[in-house]
Amino acid sequence: MNRSHIKWIPILIAALVIAWQYFGSEKFVNPETGRKSHVGMSVEQESALGLQSYEQVLAQSHPVESGPELEMVKRVVGRLAAATGAAGQNFQWRVSLVEDEKVNAFCLPGGEVVVYTGILPVAQNDAALATVLGHEMAHAISRHGAQRVLQQNLTQTAMTGIAVSLSDMDYDKQRTVMGALGAGAQFGILMPFSRNHESEADAIGLMYMARAGYDPEESIRFWQRMEQAGGAAPPEFLSTHPSHGTRIAQLQALMPKALEEYRNATAAR
Numbered sequence: 001m002n003r004s005h006i007k008w009i010p011i012l013i014a015a016l017v018i019a020w021q022y023f024g025s026e027k028f029v030n031p032e033t034g035r036k037s038h039v040g041m042s043v044e045q046e047s048a049l050g051l052q053s054y055e056q057v058l059a060q061s062h063p064v065e066s067g068p069e070l071e072m073v074k075r076v077v078g079r080l081a082a083a084t085g086a087a088g089q090n091f092q093w094r095v096s097l098v099e100d101e102k103v104n105a106f107c108l109p110g111g112e113v114v115v116y117t118g119i120l121p122v123a124q125n126d127a128a129l130a131t132v133l134g135h136e137m138a139h140a141i142s143r144h145g146a147q148r149v150l151q152q153n154l155t156q157t158a159m160t161g162i163a164v165s166l167s168d169m170d171y172d173k174q175r176t177v178m179g180a181l182g183a184g185a186q187f188g189i190l191m192p193f194s195r196n197h198e199s200e201a202d203a204i205g206l207m208y209m210a211r212a213g214y215d216p217e218e219s220i221r222f223w224q225r226m227e228q229a230g231g232a233a234p235p236e237f238l239s240t241h242p243s244h245g246t247r248i249a250q251l252q253a254l255m256p257k258a259l260e261e262y263r264n265a266t267a268a269r
Contacts, residue, residue, distance in 0.1 A: 007165045014161020018154050025150055030142050031087040032204045039143050040150030043109075046143065047092075050108030054094065057114055064097040064117065073097045073115050076129045076214075080137055081111075083211035083265075087141050103229065107136035109145055122225050127209065127218035134205030134212075142204065144197040151193055155185050198241050199250055206251060206258045213265045216251075216258035223248050 025038040041049075064070045074095050081093045091111030102116040113133060123129040139145070162181060166174045210216045227244035242250070 010161045010164035039146035041146040046109035050110035054112035062099040070097045079212040083208045105132050107140045127214040128222035130209040130214040131219040131222045134208035135201045138201040138204035210258040210261035
């Protein structure tokens with residue numbers, strides 16, 4: 001690469017902006033793990049966006065208004081919410097079951113939980129559903145969304161600085177370089193960052209379900225069923241989520257601690 005084609009001032013400015021974005025951002029300590037991180041949004045911003053997204057989802061879908069499936073979802077969320085303890089005490093937990101074939105569920109930053117009916121046949125029981133919802137509630141409590149916002153902002157600033165620095169380069173070469181850097185950022189930074197969040201949510205969610213009195217070993221059986229239901233999956237390094245095999249292995253490693261939590265919870269009932 002011809003050095004004359006690179007302007008270093010934009011890169012320097014981008015580096016200064018990145019430092020300002022990072023060190024000027026809010027610090028967050030995960031109440032469950034003690035892990036320290038920086039976030040790109042305030043709690044108030046997260047909650048407002050979460051509520052807005054929740055209302056949009058409900059407006060564009062068909063919520064289930066009554067019935068045993070809805071009662072099951074409410075029951076599981078209620079027990080998990082209690083199990084979050086002090087970490088979840090400021091969340092306004094809201095629960096909706098949506099008629100949809102998607103095998104999915106999510107929890108928004110303010111504590112709005114949405115479950116699609118398509119996941120219930122795979123879950124089959126309360127404990128397996130607690131596996132899913134404990135994981136999703138752990139994402140919200142860990143503020144993973146706000147962490148990803150900052151990570152994406154930092155990456156975008158870096159990419160913009162590099163693009164400006166290469167503006168004198170031949171267009172085809174510039175496009176090739178930026179494409180390679182973009183792929184590197186996606187597969188080398190953003191996706192591993194997301195997979196780490198997924199693993200952290202799995203670990204925290206496993207403890208939530210155990211504290212709520214749900215057999216944590218059901219989490220293994222649930223992910224085995226998900227693997228069978230999901231068909232072929234991309235290689236782990238091409239995904240924002242760990243592979244089912246990795247997930248199961250990580251949960252098995254945590255199982256002795258989770259079973260201790262479960263025994264303590266059931267003894268106290």
